[in-house]
Amino acid sequence: MITLLRNARIFTADDEQPWAEVLAYKDDKLIYVGKDEPRTEGEEVRTIDLEGRFVLPGFIDSHIHPAAVAMSSWHIPMPMFENVRDLLSYVKDYGDKHPKEEVPFLYFEYYLTNLFGAEGPTKELLDTAISDRPCLCQDFGDHMHWVNSKMLELMEVDASTPDPVPGLEMFVRDQDGNPTGWVKEMAWFHFADKMYEKIGWTPPIEVTEPAMKRVLDFFKSKGITALFDGVIESEEQMRVLKNLDDRGELKVYYDGAVRFWSYQDLPGKIELLRHYQKQYGTKHIKVQTMKLFLDGTNESGNGAYLEPHVSDPEGKNYGEIKMEQEELKNCFLLCNDEKLDVHLHIVGDRAFRTGWQAVAAAKKEAALQGKEWGSQIVFAHCELVAADDMGKPAELGIAVNWSCHWSGGYFGDEAKRFIGEEKWNNMYQFNPMIRFGAQVAFSSDVITDYELNRANPFFGIQVANTRIDPQFPLDEGLYPGGMRPPENARIPLETLLKGYTAAGARQLHWQTIMGSLTPGKLANFCIVSENPLEADPAKVKDIDFGAVVFEGEVIYGEL
Known part of the structure; x- marks a missing residue:
């Protein structure tokens, strides 16, 4: 049977047809998206008038930690x-x-x-x-x-x-x-x-099915139909996910990462990844990525910086970097040979520069060896980037990932004591990279139950668009309206919607099956209470999900 949704305001995230009014799907696939109703002679059709409600693709949280959330209750x-x-x-x-x-x-x-x-x-x-x-x-x-x-x-x-x-x-x-x-x-x-x-006591840190289902149910309620797990916590986690999928209860596309620490331990971690692929891979579950923390956090001063801490009287403390360019280049080359992606945690400007220089060196060496480059290198966070480096992701094909709900006052102004006022005022800058043509996807990076509510994509979208955190605003006496400077770093709403859908699909190599409402792709979409592009910017987080559809099945709400 065909389900036809008419009289809708449909944001497709497809540049060839950005907007539509009618959507039809059969089984798990979209068969029509357009302005007029399609011809359906000879087919059984269920027609639903959406009365102008807003429809958009299923969200993709391209950096989150579902098992860590489940383990932290x-x-x-x-x-x-x-x-x-x-x-x-x-x-x-x-x-x-x-x-x-x-x-x-x-x-x-x-x-x-x-x-x-x-x-x-x-x-x-x-x-x-x-x-x-x-x-x-x-x-x-x-x-x-x-x-x-x-x-x-x-x-x-x-x-x-x-x-x-x-x-x-x-x-x-x-x-x-x-x-x-x-x-x-x-x-x-x-x-x-x-x-x-x-x-004589061990905390309940096992990843159990009930704990994982509670987290996944939250994702369903917020329109998240695909995700990238920043670190696979344990084999038990993978076993739980596969058991859920085998019973048809997973209801999300899952991509996970295996963490490594050095070039020395990388081969062993790749072996572990292959084990996960063989034992737990399904239509909905894949493990395709190696994860590396290249530096720490700006709030604790152990990001890697081009200039020393402003609080260091000797001018010797440049933060901490976990791997220099040559070793990182070799890691990239090995992962490319293994047809694996690499996802890097990067917060400081020196880590960002070391990262792109290693990518450039690796791609050059691979070309000299006559090898094709297929590995998707992803730089996550990129909180502090030198102006001269903003064009490098587009130039080198590096994907960038940003956790939107950090864009306001979530981390306060703690980093100032290490990087100084000027650099702090220019953190979280992604519009320049986007203007250069970089692929920038958006995510939440939620890691504990405490902050699970912030995994709602509309919450992150609101914060990234306004630079104001409704839960943790900056001191209005110092920052007018509680907004994090600079104002020109506010990301446009349409860019945010695409970054949470189409760009996320590209990052995870799922662009042929999801990320936009395009005929032939999966029927993964959300019907929401309000058009976020026309909503009060301070109330985007309050948009309700009337229905969430995954592979043609309503998994939350109702049509």
Whole structure:
């Protein structure tokens, strides 16, 4: 049977036919998109008058962490305190109300990184609030952790303990090499099993079907019909996804990434990726990408910069880069040989420059060897980019990915103390890259249950369009209207809609089957309550999803 939707305002994301009024699909495919109703003689047709409602392609979140969200439901949400005294009081009060017999390990999220100096918080400070059991506070950037003395003791981490990944996953130390209590990335996790064994408790971090389904149900309700998972957390995650798909319950196209740390460990990680492909690949599930963190976060000062920290009196601290150009080039070459894509976490301007220079060198070397280039290199975040480098993604075929809901005040102005006022005022600039012709896709990069609500694409679209975060606006006394400067960095709504649909499909090599409402592609689309292009810019996030259709099946709402 053909389903025909008429009298609609249809945003197709197809440049050859940007707008339509009629859409028809049969089974899982679109068979007609246009202005007039098609001829359907001899076919059974169900016709639905949408009465002018807005239709757009299913959203593609091209950088998110569904398993990490599913694993984080046991974390303790913490208000965003603006001083250490109130934070410690909250932590202590929670511990007093929930004894260690009830909560053996306290995991709080989040604290503002700029509450502390460049050396970070100390275990002794956290001990004043909680000392009878392990306690961890996660920073707002999701890359730094503050732990107490009891946690270090139970993990058996001391001055003699080597860092898991020097320069990346590491314990900040004092002059004598003793851990201070500030931990970069997931260094603590490598020693967590010792702690869990001693306290006789393990947190519920398994990726279970109920936990994953809860996250996927949220995606359905917000029109997300395809996604890229920034890091596959475990084999159990893949098993859960395949089981759901085998039963017809997945209802999303999934692309996942395997993380690597160096050229040395890359072959082994590629082997793991091949295992995932063989064991868990389906029509809806693929694993095609290697993931690398090239630097850290601007809020913690461990991004990689072209100029030293403004707060460094000696002018020697340029942040941290995890891999230099030559090694990165070799990683790109190996992945191209393996017909795999590479997705890089990049926040600092030096990391961005090192990245594009490595891409250029790799493509040149491959050409000299007579090899075709097929690997899609993706630079995620790109928060700080030198003006001279803005044209490089278009020139070199590098795809760019931006997490829209970061565009306002989500991370505050914490990065200023490292990069200075001028550079901070020019962060999150994507319009110049787009004008040069770069492929820029949009995403949420949501990683915990705490922020899952921000994975709503319309929430991200609103923030990227206005540069104002409705949940975390900047201080209006310093930034008029709470808007993050500069105003010319606001991304146009139509660009955002295409970036969340067509550009995401191109990034993930799905452009022939999704990303636009084009005959022959999948019937993946949303019917929403309001035209976002005409809505109040401050209320785009409130647009309701009346129906979400996946492969011709209504998976949320009703037609």
